[in-house]
Amino acid sequence: MIEQAHKELSTLRDYMRFAVSRFNAGGLFFGHGTDNAWDEAAYLLLHTLHLPLDRLEPFMDAHLIEEERLAVVKIIERRITERLPAAYLTNEAWLGEYRFYVDPRVIIPRSHIAELLREQLSPWIGDPWAVGKVLDLCTGSGCLAILAAIAFPESTVDAVDISADALAVARRNVDDYDLAARVRLVESDAFAAIPSEKYDVIISNPPYVNAASMASLPEEYRREPQLALASGEDGLDFVRRLLAEAATHLKPDGLLVVEIGHNRDELERAFPDTSFIWLDTSAGDRYVFLLRRSDLPRS
Structure with missing residues (x-):
């Protein structure tokens, strides 16, 4: 499914929907800065794409180039398979x-x-x-x-x-x-x-x-x-x-x-x-x- 996502999805909105679906299906636990799949996906994807962490909506319909799609799919996959908290994947935490x-x-x-x-x-x-x-x-x-x-x-x-x-x-x-x-x-x-x-x-x-x-x-x-x-x-x-x-x-x-x-x-x-x-x-x-x-x- 991860490989299929890389080939068939295009916009940030597509990848947000995919990440939320996979996080929920995977039974992930949230509690290290977010408390739900949507916020966790938004943080991980915005960070990976080097976008402002507080501005998701303006970019939702932007199409991702192949390098960006690969990076987004990789971090979604790692969050699911390794069960690492998002902060360890991005090497940052905010207070x-x-x-x-x-x-x-x-x-x-x-x-x-x-x-x-x-x-x-x-x-x-x-x-x-x-x-x-x-x-x-x-x-x-x-x-x-x-x-x-x-x-x-x-x-x-x-x-x-x-x-x-x-x-x-x-x-x-x-x-x-x-x-x-x-x-x-x-x-x-x-x-x-x-x-x-x-x-x-x-x-x-x-x-x-x-x-x-x-x-x-x-x-x-x-x-x-x-x-x-x-x-x-x-x-x-x-x-x-x-x-x-x-x-x-x-x-x-x-x-x-x-x-x-x-x-x-x-x-x-x-x-x-x-x-x-x-x-x-x-x-x-x-x-x-x-x-x-x-x-x-x-x-």
Whole structure:
């Protein structure tokens, strides 16, 4: 059918229809930037044809030359047969207006913390220019570290990850944004390699997928590094460690901001005496919490 499509289809509209049909028939899973076959097809085809990602309609009836048809058919086929998320096929992911290089060495960026950084963590931080030092723990591709450096113009940022492979990807992104002088990459198991550092703000989008969810992940999610996803039976293994150790690494008025996926209920049951502040995001107020240093649970 792929070969037949290359020979018989002509316009971008033809290939959009074909891609959507094949994606639906193939039972693909969406969740890395899109949530349906149409948006996924539009992104992949516009990217492959080097067209603006936000302008599909003007090009729908344009006829593709043979080289373009071959390229479009190839990326449709790879998405179906390899079950790779679109971001790994294009080597890019977007958080708002910011583009980041990604490949299977890192989890695909999709953190709600990104939109909070666009607002400079207002109102919890009154003066973004006064933030001197930030830690992005479990930095992966480095995207949140970069957004933190942009949000807090006078800050330096430590971008920490246990994975040397992830840090190689982060290095590329830091260099792309010309932030090497302000963003330091550190290979570390949590705080182990930065025992004496103290921060105004610690942000983290850590592993938080529980064992039951890991066992039932769609194929596309299994293409991501398991190290960046799995966090024990209830999904809170890393968060427990973070809550136990963060106070030592925060300045007296420091803030901890952590994304925990769908684990709000489990977290509040595990720490009933901790007054978590749940931050509003476009997805709701169940996914990211904030704690002041003084409100962290006591060991």
